[in-house]
Amino acid sequence: MNETLLTIKDLSVTVHDGSEKKILLNRICLDVPSLSIVGLVGGSGSGKTTTGLAVLKLLSPALKIDDGEIIFQNENLLKIALSKLQQIRGKAISMIFQEPLQAFNPVFTIGYQIEEVLVMHTTLNTKQRKEKILSLLDKVGIKDPKRVAGNYPHQLSGGMRQRAMIAQAIAVDPRLIIADEPTSNLDVTLQARIMELFLQLRDELKLTLLLITHDLGMVSHISDRVAVMNQGQIVEQGITKEVIENPQQEYTKKLLGNIKF
Amino acid sequence: MINNNRHHSQFQLALQRFRGNKTAMACVFILGFLYFSAVFAEFLSPYSYKDEQRQYSYCPPTPVHFFDQGRLTWPYVYGLQLSFNEFYKREYVTDVNTKYRVKLFASGESYKLLGLIPTRVHLLGVESPGRIYLLGADSRGRDIFSRLIFGGRVSLSIGLIGVLISFTIGLLIGGAAGYYGGRVDNYLMRLCEMVIMFPGFYLLLALRSAVPDDFNSVQVYFAIILILSFIGWASLARIIRGMCLSLREREYVLAAKSLGVNDFHIITQHILPHTLSYSIFAVMLSIPGYILGESALSLIGLGIQDPFASWGNMLSDAMSIVRIKFAPWILWPAFFIFLTVICFNIIGNVLRDCLDPNLKGN
Ligand SMILES: Nc1ncnc2c1ncn2[C@@H]1O[C@H](COP(=O)(O)OP(=O)(O)OP(=O)(O)O)[C@@H](O)[C@H]1O
Numbered sequence: 001m002n003e004t005l006l007t008i009k010d011l012s013v014t015v016h017d018g019s020e021k022k023i024l025l026n027r028i029c030l031d032v033p034s035l036s037i038v039g040l041v042g043g044s045g046s047g048k049t050t051t052g053l054a055v056l057k058l059l060s061p062a063l064k065i066d067d068g069e070i071i072f073q074n075e076n077l078l079k080i081a082l083s084k085l086q087q088i089r090g091k092a093i094s095m096i097f098q099e100p101l102q103a104f105n106p107v108f109t110i111g112y113q114i115e116e117v118l119v120m121h122t123t124l125n126t127k128q129r130k131e132k133i134l135s136l137l138d139k140v141g142i143k144d145p146k147r148v149a150g151n152y153p154h155q156l157s158g159g160m161r162q163r164a165m166i167a168q169a170i171a172v173d174p175r176l177i178i179a180d181e182p183t184s185n186l187d188v189t190l191q192a193r194i195m196e197l198f199l200q201l202r203d204e205l206k207l208t209l210l211l212i213t214h215d216l217g218m219v220s221h222i223s224d225r226v227a228v229m230n231q232g233q234i235v236e237q238g239i240t241k242e243v244i245e246n247p248q249q250e251y252t253k254k255l256l257g258n259i260k261f
Numbered sequence: 262m263i264n265n266n267r268h269h270s271q272f273q274l275a276l277q278r279f280r281g282n283k284t285a286m287a288c289v290f291i292l293g294f295l296y297f298s299a300v301f302a303e304f305l306s307p308y309s310y311k312d313e314q315r316q317y318s319y320c321p322p323t324p325v326h327f328f329d330q331g332r333l334t335w336p337y338v339y340g341l342q343l344s345f346n347e348f349y350k351r352e353y354v355t356d357v358n359t360k361y362r363v364k365l366f367a368s369g370e371s372y373k374l375l376g377l378i379p380t381r382v383h384l385l386g387v388e389s390p391g392r393i394y395l396l397g398a399d400s401r402g403r404d405i406f407s408r409l410i411f412g413g414r415v416s417l418s419i420g421l422i423g424v425l426i427s428f429t430i431g432l433l434i435g436g437a438a439g440y441y442g443g444r445v446d447n448y449l450m451r452l453c454e455m456v457i458m459f460p461g462f463y464l465l466l467a468l469r470s471a472v473p474d475d476f477n478s479v480q481v482y483f484a485i486i487l488i489l490s491f492i493g494w495a496s497l498a499r500i501i502r503g504m505c506l507s508l509r510e511r512e513y514v515l516a517a518k519s520l521g522v523n524d525f526h527i528i529t530q531h532i533l534p535h536t537l538s539y540s541i542f543a544v545m546l547s548i549p550g551y552i553l554g555e556s557a558l559s560l561i562g563l564g565i566q567d568p569f570a571s572w573g574n575m576l577s578d579a580m581s582i583v584r585i586k587f588a589p590w591i592l593w594p595a596f597f598i599f600l601t602v603i604c605f606n607i608i609g610n611v612l613r614d615c616l617d618p619n620l621k622g623n
């Protein structure tokens with residue numbers, strides 16, 4: 001196995017609503033090896049998105065990280081300065097969100113929003129940026145990059161938006177992409193194609209992927225490892241094949257029960 | 262800050278709805294006309310704002326005649342003879358024997374058009390010893406019509422520049438408070454409340470008294486703008502802050518953060534544009550406040566000083582009921598203030614209806 005790119009150690013997140021303290025993440029440990037695809041699977045509300053956001057320290061202010069370490073390339077992301085974190089966000093780790101229509105700003109074109117990332121993290125000039133945007137859109141399999149770059153988010157189909165979102169995420173060659181349910185709003189054939197795209201991008205761009213989903217069946221096809229989450233805890237993790245063929249936990253079996261092979 | 266061609270089509274829809282509203286469009290034309298005349302004041306006014314003719318003090322409007330003994334002729338005005346009646350009251354008697362032709366593109370005092378092109382051409386004028394007072398004259402025999410046009414330059418521009426400054430401050434402070442929340446929010450909002458707490462007009466007076474009185478007109482002009490903007494930004498900041506509190510929870514803000522976009526960029530690009538529809542009509546509705554503020558200051562003699570004209574200081578002539586009775590035309594500036602304020606208010610209200618679909622059924 002490759003060296004580990006991201007390690008989450010004993011991560012605990014709580015939320016205080018009123019006097020009550022609710023534990024959202026309970027001592028989570030997760031290893032993401034370099035160049036692998038790791039699936040983070042669990043039911044709705046199990047804390048998958050919370051885990052993903054915690055890695056980039058983007059939790060809403062109400063949520064507190066009580067304990068733990070998030071180690072990325074030998075640095076604890078929970079300890080470093082904000083300015084340094086901002087260099088990591090987007091450039092080293094980027095995130096793909098659950099609902100691409102909401103993750104794009106409705107008043108700007110797709111091209112503009114990809115350009116924004118390039119402006120923040122590169123020194124390319126306007127012309128180079130335009131070329132880069134077109135090549136990015138082309139890379140994620142968009143047929144008509146010129147038109148799409150000039151379109152507003154609502155003018156695209158769901159699949160195209162998702163691809164545009166991926167183009168934005170890979171804009172400055174990050175090492176790690178956290179994809180939060182990247183295909184949950186798409187139909188089955190599109191899901192498969194987006195997954196293929198992820199595989200292809202991993203090989204081409206030397207990416208590592210943390211794939212968050214509730215669909216164990218889908219990750220089982222492409223991921224190297226899976227971690228199963230339930231109610232803020234990781235109940236089981238390991239090599240995909242082993243987990244699928246020989247699940248140890250009731251919860252995993254229940255998730256597997258839903259899979260149609 | 263916001264580039265037009267990147268905008269959502271929703272905006273164009275609102276604009277279309279706005280164009281359909283006849284009253285609002287009429288207001289746009291009226292304001293357009295007023296601003297246009299303010300820009301070309303030197304050309305459109307027969308005389309300069311400081312052209313005094315003491316013998317024509319409170320001269321009534323000189324009607325332009327088109328008929329001479331029942332026949333259509335080139336427009337002309339009669340000459341005037343000053344006399345005193347049995348109570349020694351000034352009276353201007355029309356002298357039907359002297360006629361002065363009204364000239365188009367007459368040559369008069371020299372000036373620079375738009376501050377660039379030197380010329381002497383005025384749109385209207387009469388032959389030399391005659392005077393044309395379309396809307397009468399003030400106490401020093403200056404043409405009220407000309408001074409209205411020049412005064413509009415001050416009164417109308419103060420609204421625009423003032424709003425520009427206070428909205429920039431209000432948007433940034435409200436944006437920062439709403440976006441960061443917590444302590445930043447707390448401090449900025451307390452600051453806002455301090456400004457709002459003072460009754461506006463007294464704060465205006467207090468700030469004005471802090472300005473040295475040996476300022477020249479240009480300095481006074483900018484001082485007034487700064488004072489008015491200083492008072493004006495706070496209420497906007499509070500509302501923008503409220504909107505930003507909810508806007509910052511949007512997923513695209515999170516997405517932008519996750520991509521390492523910096524805070525300033527997020528606030529100005531991803532949050533504030535969504536307050537645009539509110540801001541636009543708030544701008545329209547707050548411009549009258551600046552115009553009235555300037556007028557109030559000038560009216561009581563603390564604003565623009567004679568001989569420079571502003572609608573407010575022209576009105577200070579009309580502070581005595583006797584003078585109004587004797588020469589009611591000195592109230593013209595009040596009419597223009599009224600007209601402008603009404604127009605901005607109507608445009609603002611209609612814009613709100615057009616921009617905010619929640620308020621209207623469609
Ligand atoms: N800002 C918040 N304040 C309070 N509770 C929150 C907040 N954000 C998330 N939670 C809670 O944390 C828990 C985990 O939420 P999370 O979004 O991580 O779930 P998820 O696994 O991503 O679910 P889904 O598959 O539906 O996206 C939920 O019970 C949710 O109610």
Ligand SMILES: [Mg+2]
Pocket residue numbers: 048049050098180
């Ligand atoms: Mg989620």
